[in-house]
Amino acid sequence: MLRNFLLAALSLVLVACGEPAATTAPAAATSAAGLEGRVQLDGSSTVFPISEAVAEEFGAVAPRVRVTVGISGTGGGFKKFIHEEIDISSSSRPIKSSEMEDAAAAGVEFIELPVAYDGISVVVNLENDWVDYLTVAELNQIWQPDSTVTTWSDVRTEWPAEPIQLYGPGTDSGTFDYFTGVINGKEQASRGDFTASEDDNVLVQGIAGDKYSLGYFGFAYYHENQDKLRAAAVLGPNGVVAPTVETINNGTYAPLSRPVFIYLNKASLARPEVAAFVDFYIRSAAKLAEEVGYIALPDVVYERVLQRIAKAETGTAYHASPGKVSTLIVN
Amino acid sequence: MAANDLTKRPALGQRSASLRRRHLLAALFKACCVGLTAAAVAVLGLLIYQVAADGLPWLDMQFLTNFPSRFAEKAGVKSALFGTLWIVTLTALISLPVGVLAAIYLEDYAPPSRLTRVIEINIANLAGVPSIVYGILGLAIFVRFMGLERSVLAGALTMSLLILPVIIISAKEAIRAVPASIRLAAFAVGATHWQVVRAHVLPAALPGILTGVILALSRAIGETAPLIMIGALTYVAFVPAGPMDEFTALPIQIFNWVSRPQQEFHELAAAGIIVLLVVLLSMNALAVLIRYQGTRK
Numbered sequence: 001m002l003r004n005f006l007l008a009a010l011s012l013v014l015v016a017c018g019e020p021a022a023t024t025a026p027a028a029a030t031s032a033a034g035l036e037g038r039v040q041l042d043g044s045s046t047v048f049p050i051s052e053a054v055a056e057e058f059g060a061v062a063p064r065v066r067v068t069v070g071i072s073g074t075g076g077g078f079k080k081f082i083h084e085e086i087d088i089s090s091s092s093r094p095i096k097s098s099e100m101e102d103a104a105a106a107g108v109e110f111i112e113l114p115v116a117y118d119g120i121s122v123v124v125n126l127e128n129d130w131v132d133y134l135t136v137a138e139l140n141q142i143w144q145p146d147s148t149v150t151t152w153s154d155v156r157t158e159w160p161a162e163p164i165q166l167y168g169p170g171t172d173s174g175t176f177d178y179f180t181g182v183i184n185g186k187e188q189a190s191r192g193d194f195t196a197s198e199d200d201n202v203l204v205q206g207i208a209g210d211k212y213s214l215g216y217f218g219f220a221y222y223h224e225n226q227d228k229l230r231a232a233a234v235l236g237p238n239g240v241v242a243p244t245v246e247t248i249n250n251g252t253y254a255p256l257s258r259p260v261f262i263y264l265n266k267a268s269l270a271r272p273e274v275a276a277f278v279d280f281y282i283r284s285a286a287k288l289a290e291e292v293g294y295i296a297l298p299d300v301v302y303e304r305v306l307q308r309i310a311k312a313e314t315g316t317a318y319h320a321s322p323g324k325v326s327t328l329i330v331n
Numbered sequence: 332m333a334a335n336d337l338t339k340r341p342a343l344g345q346r347s348a349s350l351r352r353r354h355l356l357a358a359l360f361k362a363c364c365v366g367l368t369a370a371a372v373a374v375l376g377l378l379i380y381q382v383a384a385d386g387l388p389w390l391d392m393q394f395l396t397n398f399p400s401r402f403a404e405k406a407g408v409k410s411a412l413f414g415t416l417w418i419v420t421l422t423a424l425i426s427l428p429v430g431v432l433a434a435i436y437l438e439d440y441a442p443p444s445r446l447t448r449v450i451e452i453n454i455a456n457l458a459g460v461p462s463i464v465y466g467i468l469g470l471a472i473f474v475r476f477m478g479l480e481r482s483v484l485a486g487a488l489t490m491s492l493l494i495l496p497v498i499i500i501s502a503k504e505a506i507r508a509v510p511a512s513i514r515l516a517a518f519a520v521g522a523t524h525w526q527v528v529r530a531h532v533l534p535a536a537l538p539g540i541l542t543g544v545i546l547a548l549s550r551a552i553g554e555t556a557p558l559i560m561i562g563a564l565t566y567v568a569f570v571p572a573g574p575m576d577e578f579t580a581l582p583i584q585i586f587n588w589v590s591r592p593q594q595e596f597h598e599l600a601a602a603g604i605i606v607l608l609v610v611l612l613s614m615n616a617l618a619v620l621i622r623y624q625g626t627r628k
Contacts, residue, residue, distance in 0.1 A: 042562070045590070049401065052401055056401060066568075066577075067566075070565055070566075071587070072562060080562070085480070201597075218592075224594070
């Protein structure tokens with residue numbers, strides 16, 4: 001639902017101001033091999049594998065450009081971005097309004113570029129044979145801050161009267177922000193009595209070893225561990241849908257699919273090595289994102305994104321308040 | 332007590348019974364010690380076995396000469412290994428002179444005043460401060476205030492702060508262990524204070540000082556938290572060419588691979604741990620060698 005809103009809003013916004021795209025892309029692609037300089041990225045650990053893959057491939061095209069990628073978390077990345085310590089900030093959620101205000105105060109203009117989808121997967125133990133699907137309302141009932149759910153039978157009476165063991169990402173994670181925003185209606189609003197870890201592999205281990213467990217984390221961690229745990233389908237606006245590469249890509253896995261982004265400092269775009277890198281990033285994002293466990297955006301979105309770069313369109317098409325899409329902030 | 336009453340010795344049977352009990356107690360204690368030591372060694376052995384089983388198949392020249400990659404087969408630790416060597420070398424160059432001079436001052440020159448005592452107590456306390464705190468300090472002073480950004484130099488300075496207390500304390504111990512007769516003899520033949528320190532105290536204390544320094548540096552090699560705090564990078568596909576270049580380090584690379592979803596990267600992390608262990612053990616071997624050389628003279 002949210003995802004569709006986001007996508008629709010993005011497309012609208014891009015169509016509205018994108019008309020016949022004046023392409024500057026060929027200029028950037030001409031002689032990458034001769035480029036020199038540095039491109040600095042930092043931010044979300046979720047987006048890191050994609051950026052790493054792009055940096056690796058870009059190294060083959062433009063060997064004299066030094067691309068570095070750091071992991072400071074989404075919030076930490078934006079701080080560095082606003083201090084202009086880096087060219088590109090990677091983010092597992094849309095920029096927050098407070099961050100936009102800080103950027104405006106510092107005179108930093110940014111270009112927002114969605115690069116891939118992640119589908120937050122709700123997972124249970126392999127021996128769990130009762131959960132067929134969960135509704136958004138049930139997820140909310142389980143995870144809301146003042147939840148009274150302590151056993152599986154509290155969720156649906158026909159389920160076992162066994163204590164439900166909950167696992168989830170730590171509160172600094174963008175996945176936590178997005179999940180709580182969509183399911184509980186307010187970012188960071190969640191019950192606190194669950195096993196939290198910043199390391200998703202710890203969550204995988206925990207859920208795989210506990211028959212009565214339930215947890216959530218990024219699709220890549222579920223995809224790699226399908227032999228150890230099972231994803232519960234989610235009843236959303238498109239019916240009961242399980243997270244797969246197809247359902248996330250075509251938008252039917254809702255509302256737990258989310259886009260991940262890179263944010264580019266408009267001033268950095270003037271440097272040819274940065275322009276070439278960003279162009280390369282968007283053109284190879286679909287293929288490389290899937291190689292590292294994420295899901296490509298629809299092709300049409302990548303085309304629109306390239307137009308945004310070509311026109312150096314600043315501002316965000318998303319607003320971080322969940323379930324709603326604010327107006328695009330034009331300049 | 333009855334034991335003091337020599338005229339009333341216990342009967343032979345009684346005596347051997349208490350003796351047996353005491354021997355039994357001693358044997359029990361020994362078994363306890365052996366058992367606990369064995370448990371500790373077994374845990375260590377299991378850990379090393381686990382790491383070796385996972386990591387050894389991935390360990391080859393390519394692993395040392397390649398940069399990180401999204402393909403586990405092509406990924407290597409070149410930038411991380413060189414970053415770590417850069418950090419350790421620079422940290423040694425910074426912390427060795429500062430630490431040793433501070434120790435000499437505190438042991439040989441500082442008047443026994445309240446101020447000196449306060450300084451010494453503070454150094455001892457600093458040795459127990461969690462490493463992440465040094466990271467925050469490094470971020471504020473070196474990265475932001477001095478504008479060193481995320482350079483090798485900023486990392487090395489932060490690491491130097493972290494290990495200086497340990498170096499100073501161990502150097503002080505080594506200097507204190509120099510026999511007073513050596514000092515007094517030198518003073519007796521008319522040597523100045525500076526001559527005594529340079530020609531007699533320092534050479535005699537050197538093996539001890541260097542052992543302390545190398546053990547402190549070994550700690551610096553394994554530290555991740557302060558480096559992450561000062562914003563050391565994760566993906567770097569070049570080797571630092573100077574102290575102002577960006578860098579990554581082995582613990583950061585290992586940390587990153589462990590948190591990946593794919594099993595192959597977890598095994599790569601194990602291979603990275605083996606490389607880190609080899610660097611660490613080589614440094615400890617160096618410490619033993621220096622000590623051996625020093626005591627032979």
